[in-house]
Amino acid sequence: MIDFNEYYYFAHVVESGGITQASKCLNQPKSKLSKRISELERRLGVRLIQRTSRQFAVTDLGEEVYTHAKKMLAEARAAERVIKARLCDESGTIRVMSSAQIARACLAKVLPHFLQRFPQIQVQLDVLNGPTDLTHRMSDLFLVAHDRELGDSSMIQRRIAVEPSLMVASRPYLAGRPAIAAPAELSAHSLLGLAEPCAKPRWEILHRRTGEQVAVTLDAQLASSDVLALAAAAREGAGIAALPASACAEDIRAGRLVHVLPEWTAGSTTISVLLPSREGVLPGVRALFKHCIEHFPAAMAAAEERYPERLPINANIDASSLEPCCHDL
Missing domain, CATH: 3.40.190.290 (D-Maltodextrin-Binding Protein; domain 2)
Known part of the structure; x- marks a missing residue:
């Protein structure tokens, strides 16, 4: 069963350039973000991010997944904009x-x-x-x-x-x-x-x-x-x-x-x-x-x-x- 939160956290980690910065932007513990990324990788059976204490790099497959995750977030935001617009007027x-x-x-x-x-x-x-x-x-x-x-x-x-x-x-x-x-x-x-x-x-x-x-x-x-x-x-x-x-x-x-x-x-x-x-x-x-x-x-x-x-x-x-x-x- 797809957990869209995993893609949400993954996209933010990639956009922020690392888990530490994403943790600050989302106001979420680093341990939580790291765990969700690991769960996504385990479910997909691939490595999305190469990370060590000194290096953060997105793999080729990670870049492809990020492209789709970014589109998912864009569509979700568009859906929310539609709802907010409908809640503001009669249409x-x-x-x-x-x-x-x-x-x-x-x-x-x-x-x-x-x-x-x-x-x-x-x-x-x-x-x-x-x-x-x-x-x-x-x-x-x-x-x-x-x-x-x-x-x-x-x-x-x-x-x-x-x-x-x-x-x-x-x-x-x-x-x-x-x-x-x-x-x-x-x-x-x-x-x-x-x-x-x-x-x-x-x-x-x-x-x-x-x-x-x-x-x-x-x-x-x-x-x-x-x-x-x-x-x-x-x-x-x-x-x-x-x-x-x-x-x-x-x-x-x-x-x-x-x-x-x-x-x-x-x-x-x-x-x-x-x-x-x-x-x-x-x-x-x-x-x-x-x-x-x-x-x-x-x-x-x-x-x-x-x-x-x-x-x-x-x-x-x-x-x-x-x-x-x-x-x-």
Whole structure:
């Protein structure tokens, strides 16, 4: 196993012209430097330095090793300069993982403003398979839509918005069927449920005016963790779906979907922004984290305003006052 410290000490000894001078420059005992050079020679099986009490000379092989060791030190110093530069300003590439509905519906309005503010930053955006798919720790930041707690995690989490889920269906699906007047009548219909794998879909139906609550566990004909896929299925007449308001408001406004039981909501969806760790957060990532907290709720509200009936998206949520699900930054 390569010990790069050996090359570090060897390069300094050669540059200093001897162990004594290198000891003074590095503030290290001469015995330590001599031992590390001997260990390097023993591991390589060659003599790098000819040294006696009166003479210090680098062998031919030692000169070749020194050439490479010097390049290693130069690259290490260059790496440190890159890190120090990144720690001083907002620049570089930020890797973001996002739920599909957030990536398509809202980030188009959030990221352009951020990139205009920070032109030295590049963002690489990938889509999460589901709200619990937070294993891609190589990502710098996560934006997740979820209808339940994400569970115990070492990640830094901040809730930035909460929106209701609306029950919707296409006009062709509803045509010729009796009007739906109460939640109990939903059981006679084909239902499209939003659910994680191996979890049974469940709608927590809430009356928006009286606060009456009805819990409905669905025997869904179609269940998926992909909100946009369920929205597409609902538009094609597959049944009644419960979708986050921002994912269906435009379809309702355009008449592609009808708001079923408009006095009721089917639970809510929370939007959270997460960081993998509290430590080592680069300025650019920290800037995007704060930008999402400040601008994401307004972007959701703007999308919701296209629907004539004002939907209760919590766009004015005070993120700084929320109890974090995991840890706060």
